[in-house]
Amino acid sequence: MKSHFFTLSDYPNGLPERELFTLDSQSLPDLNPGEVRIRNRWLSVDPYMRGRMSGQHTYVAPFRLGQPMEGGAIGEVIASNDERLKEGDIVSHMGGWRDIAQISSSGVYPLPNADVPEQAYLGVLGMPGMTAWTGLNRIAECRPGDNVLVSAASGAVGSLVVQLAKAKGCHVVGIAGAAHKLAWLESLGVEPVSYRDRSAHELSDAIQLASPEGIDVYFENVGGICLEAALSQLNEGARIAVCGMIGSYNAEKPTPGPSNLSQMLVRKAKMQGFIVADHWDHYSEFLKEVAPQVTAGKIDYKETVKEGLESTPDAFLELFKGGNTGKMLVALER
Amino acid sequence: MKSHFFTLSDYPNGLPERELFTLDSQSLPDLNPGEVRIRNRWLSVDPYMRGRMSGQHTYVAPFRLGQPMEGGAIGEVIASNDERLKEGDIVSHMGGWRDIAQISSSGVYPLPNADVPEQAYLGVLGMPGMTAWTGLNRIAECRPGDNVLVSAASGAVGSLVVQLAKAKGCHVVGIAGAAHKLAWLESLGVEPVSYRDRSAHELSDAIQLASPEGIDVYFENVGGICLEAALSQLNEGARIAVCGMIGSYNAEKPTPGPSNLSQMLVRKAKMQGFIVADHWDHYSEFLKEVAPQVTAGKIDYKETVKEGLESTPDAFLELFKGGNTGKMLVALER
Missing domain, CATH: 3.90.180.10 (Medium-chain alcohol dehydrogenases, catalytic domain)
Structure with a gap:
């Protein structure tokens, strides 16, 4: 064969x-x-x-x-x-x-x-779903009522993050590009924000409009202007889960980081990178919590x-x- | 009067x-x-x-x-x-x-x-000392045997951080500029590294030479090329305590951040800003631990x-x- x-x-x-x-x-x-x-x-x-x-x-x-x-x-x-x-x-x-x-x-x-x-089991109940759940709960320590921001919010991981955060009773803002992605996010009860044709400063303003009370949790999939805009809107004690920085994966030379990293200090924020592979011992916990929501149609994927x-x-x-x-x-x- | x-x-x-x-x-x-x-x-x-x-x-x-x-x-x-x-x-x-x-x-x-x-009580046993102790222990979760890097290592805070880390049994690298500062650090058992006339890449090489087994804890006082160099040498699970970014306090316009922030993800690192004012309820704990070392002459300031x-x-x-x-x-x- x-x-x-x-x-x-x-x-x-x-x-x-x-x-x-x-x-x-x-x-x-x-x-x-x-x-x-x-x-x-x-x-x-x-x-x-x-x-x-x-x-x-x-x-x-x-x-x-x-x-x-x-x-x-x-x-x-x-x-x-x-x-x-x-x-x-x-x-x-x-x-x-x-x-x-x-x-x-x-x-x-x-x-x-x-x-x-x-x-x-390759998506919502697999590695991407487990990544979303881990980053939101175990890394960003998301709590009910938090203001949550997610980049690449319509992707395999991001679309789960926004829904898990909504299910927790959070106010959720999702960054995406194409109109049909923004529309999908809106249908999920998420405040959609487009990054297209925007500077970091403009994106920051758009996030502020979508989340006037600032950002307590930022789930990072992209980097670049998304990170710079997120940093500018952090609340005190905010947590950033760094899941990916897809914006830089194909960069041919080093690209500068955000100019406002000192917000980490000013806002006493935490930023933490994580790899889902380190957290598989919690997979059954994830499955127990999320699988019923998927089978009941409460999570759209x-x-x-x-x-x-x-x-x-x-x-x-x-x-x-x-x-x-x-x-x-x-x-x-x- | x-x-x-x-x-x-x-x-x-x-x-x-x-x-x-x-x-x-x-x-x-x-x-x-x-x-x-x-x-x-x-x-x-x-x-x-x-x-x-x-x-x-x-x-x-x-x-x-x-x-x-x-x-x-x-x-x-x-x-x-x-x-x-x-x-x-x-x-x-x-x-x-x-x-x-x-x-x-x-x-x-x-x-x-x-x-x-x-x-x-304005220095080693006051706010700067308490800042050093808090950042090293409560934020960076420094453990005996860690490889510790400190920027502005001869300053009021940094010089305490390096000595507290040495007392814990850590390998300690200190970044400073002037020759007499580097000499003082060396006299404290710290590996001194100069940032003068160095690019981030060159500083990174110098840190690698001074700490061949990488960096587990970075105590950040400066930002700029110090942060970029530190990020490039992080070990898996490294912790960065952001105490200050003095390099940018007087910047007249936004200066780009480190180009290698994705190391936070690759190394599954944590970065956390902190303000000592939030930690004063631990002051007596700090004093109990550090004052005897100061009065016994074990800590040089x-x-x-x-x-x-x-x-x-x-x-x-x-x-x-x-x-x-x-x-x-x-x-x-x-």
Whole structure:
């Protein structure tokens, strides 16, 4: 049986060229003990993957050039050398960017039992959802009544953050670009603010208008003018959860940071970076709290779906052009 | 009886001109109930006072133009309408920038009983010492064995931070400018690093050389290239206590922040601003821990002393030119 997979041919500077991604294939050997073979049905592409293309060890190891790339995926077990897993099981694992994954079973998990489409475990009930919940609660220590600001608020993570904050009884402002994203945010009870064609100062004014009582919690996905504008509106004791800075992932040279970082001092604010991988021991807590809200339809989530393995690099690259509303996914033939 | 005091005639942009400070005087009225009259012996000038000259409410109210300025001071009670205080008591209070202070007794405290010179309560055992202790322990959560970096390390606060960290069993790197400051740091067992004539990148290399195992705690007094260099050397889970950003206090226009703020995410670091005023309920804890070290001579502290009330504005302005080693003080006639 053959596996088709993407490899990276070089570490890019700036936004990766499509040509850096090569579709390759290999005939799979027999299963080793403890291995499992999975036919993937859904692949995840996520902004953090850009960090693995830098060639430098950041918080995850870089992709190895010429080797199958990795990422979250949902698939069906078609052969197993681990008694914990059997043919027909639907599982989540990290053997993405390919159609057939043959990997150690140690990172392969059957899906929890909730009444949601399976691909939700790559989004609202998976890594992005867990990221939203962790950043909002465990890092930013969000409390009912807080004034919450979220950048990239219509993305896979941001759209969960705004809804979890609303459910907590917070006043929520969401920054996004396209009109249909702003409209979606508004439909969720969020004050939508566009960053388009605005300076940091103008964005700051818009945030002030949307949240006249300042900002207690800022969930940071973007950096750049969003961070500068947020800093200018912080309340005393504000907390900033730094989940991502997608605005700088493809920068070809260093770009200056916010000119008003001294607001951290003036407002006695806290800023903290976090990686969801460090918090997985709280996944069941997250699931217990959020899954019922999803199955009851109280949390709205969107997906942007590309079809076919070949579209995976394009799906990934569109993340940096605002091409997704909610979770960006690749659907494979089933 | 006359009081001589300084007033501010305008809110400066950039480094204040000496001419903005006016020496004025007034005849003191009789004491009101609850008031006390104090002959000052020592005046404190501190970088945070620049924030009170901005005309904007930051974390303290601005100085009022034409009114007596305020600041930490040590003096002798010469008349009292509060039974808690009697003539001859040596007290600390906020009626500085003047020779005779006539103020409400509510913010006037007799000096604690420790075998140190009285002006130590404006420095090592006063606000700067308490700031160092609070930032290092309560904000940066410094632990034995941490690699600690301190900017403005020979200043009133920084020189205490480095010694408290050394006493905890930390490896400590101190950033300063002048050769005699670097030499003092070295005599304290601190790895001295000069920021002079260095880019952020060069400073980063120098810090790496001085602390090959990275930085776990950064005590921030300066901002600018110090922050950028520190961010580049952070270990995972590093903590940054933002005590001051003196490098930007006199900036006439916004200056860009560090280009590598995304290190907060990559290193899962925490940055937190703090104001010592919020932590005074821990002052006795601080005193119990630090006063014995000071009286036993285990903590070295330096003072830079200007003579006479007239020198107060110059003493203040020299803070921004590296004019002080340790605590900057003004001694009045006794």
